Amino acid sequence: xxxxxxxxxxxxxxxxxxxxxxxxxxxxxxxxxxxxxxxxxxxxxxxxxxxxxxxxxxxxxxxxxxxxxxxxxxxxxxxxxxxxxxxxxxxxxxxxxxxxxxxxxxxxxxxxxxxxxxxxxxxxxxxxxxxxxxxxxxxxxxxxxxxxxxxxxxxxxxxxxxxxxxxxxxxxxxxxxxxxxxxxxxxxxxxxxx
Amino acid sequence: xxxxxxxxxxxxxxxxxxxxxxxxxxxxxxxxxxxxxxxxxxxxxxxxxxxxxxxxxxxxxxxxxxxxxxxxxxxxxxxxxxxxxxxxxxxxxxxxxxxxxxxxxxxxxxxxxxxxxxxxxxxxxxxxxxxxxxxxxxxxxxxxxxxxxxxxxxxxxxxxxxxxxxxxxxxxxxxxxxxxxxxxxxxxxxxxxxxxxxxxxxxxxxxxxxxxxxxxxxxxxxxxxxxxxxxxxxxxxxxxxxxxx
Amino acid sequence: xxxxxxxxxxxxxxxxxxxxxxxxxxxxxxxxxxxxxxxxxxxxxxxxxxxxxxxxxxxxxxxxxxxxxxxxxxxxxxxxxxxxxxxxxxxxxxxxxxxxxxxxxxxxxxxxxxxxxxxxxxxxxxxxxxxxxxxxxxxxxxxxxxxxxxxxxxxxxxxxxxxxxxxxxxxxxxxxxxxxxxxxxxxxxxxxxxxxxxxxxxxxxxxxxxxxxxxxxxxxxxxxxxxxxxxxxxxxxxxxxxxxxxxxxxxxxxxxxxxxxxxxxxxxxxxxxxxxxxxxxxxxxxxxxxxxxxxxxxxxxxxxxxxxxxxxxxxxxxxxxxxxxxxxxxxxxxxxxxxxxxxxxxxxxxxxxxxxxxxxxxxxxxxxxxxxxxxxxxxxxxxxxxxxxxxxxxxxxxxxxxxxxxxxxxxxxxxxxxxxxxxxxxxxxxxxxxxxxxxxxxxxxxxxxxxxxxxxxxxx
Numbered sequence: 076x077x078x079x080x081x082x083x084x085x086x087x088x089x090x091x092x093x094x095x096x097x098x099x100x101x102x103x104x105x106x107x108x109x110x111x112x113x114x115x116x117x118x119x120x121x122x123x124x125x126x127x128x129x130x131x132x133x134x135x136x137x138x139x140x141x142x143x144x145x146x147x148x149x150x151x152x153x154x155x156x157x158x159x160x161x162x163x164x165x166x167x168x169x170x171x172x173x174x175x176x177x178x179x180x181x182x183x184x185x186x187x188x189x190x191x192x193x194x195x196x197x198x199x200x201x202x203x204x205x206x207x208x209x210x211x212x213x214x215x216x217x218x219x220x221x222x223x224x225x226x227x228x229x230x231x232x233x234x235x236x237x238x239x240x241x242x243x244x245x246x247x248x249x250x251x252x253x254x255x256x257x258x259x260x261x262x263x264x265x266x267x268x269x
Numbered sequence: 270x271x272x273x274x275x276x277x278x279x280x281x282x283x284x285x286x287x288x289x290x291x292x293x294x295x296x297x298x299x300x301x302x303x304x305x306x307x308x309x310x311x312x313x314x315x316x317x318x319x320x321x322x323x324x325x326x327x328x329x330x331x332x333x334x335x336x337x338x339x340x341x342x343x344x345x346x347x348x349x350x351x352x353x354x355x356x357x358x359x360x361x362x363x364x365x366x367x368x369x370x371x372x373x374x375x376x377x378x379x380x381x382x383x384x385x386x387x388x389x390x391x392x393x394x395x396x397x398x399x400x401x402x403x404x405x406x407x408x409x410x411x412x413x414x415x416x417x418x419x420x421x422x423x424x425x426x427x428x429x430x431x432x433x434x435x436x437x438x439x440x441x442x443x444x445x446x447x448x449x450x451x452x453x454x455x456x457x458x459x460x461x462x463x464x465x466x467x468x469x470x471x472x473x474x475x476x477x478x479x480x481x482x483x484x485x486x487x488x489x490x491x492x493x494x495x496x497x498x499x500x501x502x503x504x505x506x507x508x509x510x511x512x513x514x
Numbered sequence: 515x516x517x518x519x520x521x522x523x524x525x526x527x528x529x530x531x532x533x534x535x536x537x538x539x540x541x542x543x544x545x546x547x548x549x550x551x552x553x554x555x556x557x558x559x560x561x562x563x564x565x566x567x568x569x570x571x572x573x574x575x576x577x578x579x580x581x582x583x584x585x586x587x588x589x590x591x592x593x594x595x596x597x598x599x600x601x602x603x604x605x606x607x608x609x610x611x612x613x614x615x616x617x618x619x620x621x622x623x624x625x626x627x628x629x630x631x632x633x634x635x636x637x638x639x640x641x642x643x644x645x646x647x648x649x650x651x652x653x654x655x656x657x658x659x660x661x662x663x664x665x666x667x668x669x670x671x672x673x674x675x676x677x678x679x680x681x682x683x684x685x686x687x688x689x690x691x692x693x694x695x696x697x698x699x700x701x702x703x704x705x706x707x708x709x710x711x712x713x714x715x716x717x718x719x720x721x722x723x724x725x726x727x728x729x730x731x732x733x734x735x736x737x738x739x740x741x742x743x744x745x746x747x748x749x750x751x752x753x754x755x756x757x758x759x760x761x762x763x764x765x766x767x768x769x770x771x772x773x774x775x776x777x778x779x780x781x782x783x784x785x786x787x788x789x790x791x792x793x794x795x796x797x798x799x800x801x802x803x804x805x806x807x808x809x810x811x812x813x814x815x816x817x818x819x820x821x822x823x824x825x826x827x828x829x830x831x832x833x834x835x836x837x838x839x840x841x842x843x844x845x846x847x848x849x850x851x852x853x854x855x856x857x858x859x860x861x862x863x864x865x866x867x868x869x870x871x872x873x874x875x876x877x878x879x880x881x882x883x884x885x886x887x888x889x890x891x892x893x894x895x896x897x898x899x900x901x902x903x904x905x906x907x908x909x910x911x912x913x914x915x916x917x918x919x920x921x922x923x924x925x926x927x928x929x930x931x932x933x934x935x936x937x938x939x940x941x942x943x944x945x946x947x948x949x950x951x952x953x954x955x956x957x958x959x960x961x962x963x964x965x966x967x968x969x970x971x972x973x974x
Binding site: 091093099100120171199204223229244250 | 577592766
């Protein structure tokens with residue numbers, strides 16, 4: 076008998092009789108304002124947030140924030156004037172010297188300050204992890220209250236890889252001292268586009 | 270109302286004043302108290318050590334002693350919980366089941382059954398409450414800090430009825446004292462350290478008396494206080510609720 | 515991790531020799547418990563979420579066979595290669611064979627308690643594969659040739675000055691620099707080079723979704739992603755119990771996991787792997803290693819609901835004062851104490867006794883495992899199966915017969931308070947164990963029974 080069969084038959088013999096799957100209640104937290112909640116939480120977990128009216132305003136903020144950056148790439152053609160457009164096909168290792176990566180996110184989650192991005196947006200999976208600074212742009216009206224609504228958005232969509240990103244990479248492994256910038260970005264800036 | 274008084278073995282042997290206070294308090298509140306004289310122990314010391322199978326004798330004796338009473342009241346959350354969760358009698362399981370339903374820890378009996386709203390008691394001291402784990406997390410006589418739920422405390426409610434009691438708050442409101450039955454000898458180092466830390470929290474907040482609904486935790490903390498030659502004393506909650514100036 | 519003959523009590527006593535360090539360890543972990551409290555108390559539906567998660571996991575355990583098949587089928591359709599390992603040995607061999615097929619002998623690995631349980635690092639080392647743990651805490655204990663002492667905070671027992679010294683020795687940082695920011699920066703440089711050069715990455719799995727065949731890996735550092743997205747080969751190792759039925763259930767578990775673990779609303783990264791990256795191969799190793807046996811133990815199967823948040827560690831007053839290594843198993847703390855005896859009853863017979871049964875663990879558990887009840891039940895099983903010390907057995911038998919007989923009990927009480935010798939706190943005549951740090955209660959002149967007889971029975 077293969078291990079697969081052995082394991083499966085052992086499970087079949089030992090699992091209890093079927094216990095029904097519960098309904099998952101769609102808990103909606105009574106946030107007075109999901110956008111404000113999103114901003115508050117993201118700041119609390121070390122992110123930067125800007126509410127902006129248009130792409131020009133984004134570029135203005137970025138120019139000031141990343142004046143010293145040498146390699147700035149984006150996956151958004153509308154930022155062509157400011158950043159180099161990145162398209163998949165290169166060796167992901169070559170992204171190692173990226174200072175700033177600018178991406179779009181599908182939506183944000185108010186309760187935890189996370190944004191959802193998938194491979195289709197990223198072009199290269201490692202992009203939001205390998206850069207020194209990450210910038211994400213979301214539409215104001217895409218922010219959902221909790222993870223329950225987040226998975227309603229995700230349901231039925233197709234992706235090979237997707238991830239929630241909530242703030243900069245961090246660790247508190249040394250005596251519980253919080254350090255931003257463990258392996259991934261040292262900062263994360265989210266623009267909420269009206 | 271007739272209630273059987275169930276006195277834990279170590280209280281019987283070491284802290285008779287706690288049993289006397291419990292008896293007097295119940296009588297003051299109009300309860301007819303019966304003390305079955307042949308009682309010994311709930312069997313928890315064996316069971317918690319993994320020897321539940323040796324508690325049959327204890328269990329049967331317990332059923333014999335307490336089968337025909339309306340209520341069984343005990344000044345110990347831990348012993349009450351043990352009976353509630355583990356009392357069985359193969360000769361008379363119906364009687365054992367009945368006892369499991371009718372056994373009460375003292376403060377829950379006062380609050381839930383007698384519905385005590387006022388007490389004629391006075392204890393003009395700073396008092397801090399040790400939440401004994403089995404009473405709190407087992408019998409749920411107080412809300413637990415881990416849960417997202419409305420706070421309440423049956424012993425706290427009773428202490429507030431005592432004139433002069435000034436309740437002292439702690440940094441860690443419901444951390445275990447480290448007694449743990451045989452844990453206190455088999456894991457001596459951790460047990461003693463837990464006890465020291467618990468006592469320090471009470472002392473740091475300026476208490477005069479550490480109280481609890483369980484004498485075993487207090488016995489443990491008393492052992493540490495005495496060793497430290499501390500002026501802080503332990504007092505079972507029955508003694509405070511039964512105090513007069 | 516190394517096996518030794520010492521039991522929890524002995525190892526914990528050694529840990530307690532340095533009391534200041536115990537205080538520091540306790541405070542640090544209590545701080546994490548407080549962060550957890552803050553995070554959960556602002557979620558009004560917290561208890562309902564726990565209940566939902568618990569019920570989902572109950573369903574999973576009752577239908578695990580079918581869910582695993584569903585997951586396998588979907589994962590394969592997504593282009594993932596699925597392997598099955600009956601035990602730790604087979605798991606390690608599968609991982610090694612994948613590496614061999616790809617001619618790889620230097621790899622990176624992100625945190626996976628399963629690989630700790632299987633002692634994968636030692637095995638790979640023995641067959642000439644160099645493994646670099648990329649989680650900062652895991653890298654620290656790896657450099658120190660130790661096992662993690664905590665499943666979420668692997669080096670929580672290390673002081674920053676000691677880490678500074680370790681990094682000075684191994685990474686060439688300046689002597690005496692113990693600033694966490696600086697040390698983290700040094701590790702970042704050191705490990706980035708590994709990410710860029712290693713062709714295979716191992717990750718754990720937090721959740722595997724039967725419905726879609728995807729699996730989710732959660733990290734704060736981003737190390738699982740850095741490894742997986744830069745490597746030619748990604749191997750994800752999971753226990754059979756990591757399955758959840760539906761994608762939407764991730765909403766429930768991701769809300770619970772990190773709030774319980776560290777008090778964050780979510781980990782920085784919650785990465786969903788559905789298909790391999792273009793040009794990459796993706797393997798999943800599904801491991802039993804005793805889990806199906808535990809599934810058959812009615813009293814203990816609930817332990818398989820665990821999502822490895824370590825909330826029970828942080829709240830446990832014993833864990834905080836005994837340190838993770840005193841549990842001498844990969845998964846320490848209360849949950850480890852109910853998992854380990856399933857792996858080896860003899861080796862881990864001490865662990866269910868390393869608890870006061872205070873019950874705080876069960877209250878913080880996001881999937882409502884009745885941890886302290888299972889500790890109690892393991893004690894019964896272990897004693898019945900003969901894993902109790904003889905002296906304890908004799909003492910317990912003596913106590914049982916005395917307490918079953920009111921006559922002997924009263925007589926014994928009178929005889930100089932029998933209890934002094936035989937009570938819980940002095941059982942086994944370990945009189946000194948109590949007395950070392952605690953005074954004895956002063957024996958009163960009479961017991962309550964005696965008082966009652968004198969003062970009440972005559973009146974009645």
